[in-house]
Amino acid sequence: MSAALIPTTATPLVDSIDEEAWKSLRAEGVTASEVHAIETGGRSTWRRILDEKLNGSTFQGNRYTRRGHEREAFILAAVADMPAVESLTPNATLFAHAKHELHRATPDAFLVQVDGKAAGVEAKSRNHGWDVTKIPADVYDQCQWGMHVMGLDLWYQVTEVMGADGLPTLDDPTVALIVRDQRRIDQLVKAADEFIAWRESGAAGDTLPDDELDVVRRWNAANARKAAAEKEAKALRSQIDKIIAANPKAQTEGWKFLNDEAGGFTYSVKTEEVEVLDEAKWKEAEPESYGTVQRMRAAIDETVAIATGLYKKTEIKTSTRLLPVAPKGTTR
Numbered sequence: 001m002s003a004a005l006i007p008t009t010a011t012p013l014v015d016s017i018d019e020e021a022w023k024s025l026r027a028e029g030v031t032a033s034e035v036h037a038i039e040t041g042g043r044s045t046w047r048r049i050l051d052e053k054l055n056g057s058t059f060q061g062n063r064y065t066r067r068g069h070e071r072e073a074f075i076l077a078a079v080a081d082m083p084a085v086e087s088l089t090p091n092a093t094l095f096a097h098a099k100h101e102l103h104r105a106t107p108d109a110f111l112v113q114v115d116g117k118a119a120g121v122e123a124k125s126r127n128h129g130w131d132v133t134k135i136p137a138d139v140y141d142q143c144q145w146g147m148h149v150m151g152l153d154l155w156y157q158v159t160e161v162m163g164a165d166g167l168p169t170l171d172d173p174t175v176a177l178i179v180r181d182q183r184r185i186d187q188l189v190k191a192a193d194e195f196i197a198w199r200e201s202g203a204a205g206d207t208l209p210d211d212e213l214d215v216v217r218r219w220n221a222a223n224a225r226k227a228a229a230e231k232e233a234k235a236l237r238s239q240i241d242k243i244i245a246a247n248p249k250a251q252t253e254g255w256k257f258l259n260d261e262a263g264g265f266t267y268s269v270k271t272e273e274v275e276v277l278d279e280a281k282w283k284e285a286e287p288e289s290y291g292t293v294q295r296m297r298a299a300i301d302e303t304v305a306i307a308t309g310l311y312k313k314t315e316i317k318t319s320t321r322l323l324p325v326a327p328k329g330t331t332r
Helices: 019-028 035-040 043-055 063-080 137-150 182-200 210-245 279-285 287-311
Strands: 011-015 085-090 093-096 109-113 118-126 154-161 174-179 255-259 263-267
Touching (some): 035 137, 043 182, 063 118, 063 154, 279 287
Antiparallel strands (some): 011 093, 109 118, 255 263
């Protein structure tokens, strides 16, 4: 099946057989393998990705990536033999989104289910011990980006796990069917477009009016002084602790030390009795009531787990965190 016949709305750009052109066109846009890092990372991550795009990645592959390429044919063949699959086409073509030309992806394969629905395929070869019950966040985003670029609603994530000796077990790979998550796609698209705009603007630092920029500058300087002071105070605290430890009376009664020249410190000791349940004593004294309560606890936990699965809802939780970033060329 040619690229033109693959069930997608995306635009085929180049086949990876033309490695130089394929790498060049990948470097122009945002691809499935990097969109997760762009969405979750900051400017330092963006600069690393941009440097790799402009100057080429220093990563030239290793035995794991080579193994992944070697095992891909076996993994895809296993998917093609699934009863739900009508046909499967391996892919080596770089595609661009029909409207967002710089949104790009190279799926491992495409398939058509027996019900006529099309899907993309992402094949992975993992080391022994890999937990196939969980889909890593970066792989999930890679599949979602693939659906975005290709105009599809389904994606098969297929994982083969090596044996303890590092060799293929020839067991059937684990297959997870991922459905389109438009909310996550919107987040990825927003981050990708911001990265593209930042790149096109010259990848310069953000800017503000001069008076606001001065606030940021002074705030960073104050935080630098605070960080230095906290570091010094932490080092001196260990020495203060030694002084207190050498005073036996301070360990039980505390110590208020005052000096006109050096200042001083107040060290307090608070001891209180707190009543807690001794479960071991309860179990020994009343094994029947203890066992009854444990069974009730287990039943409640199981009921809550079932109810959560049946009646779950999605909540959006927002948290904020503000951290200073030192001006370029300075260290903290």
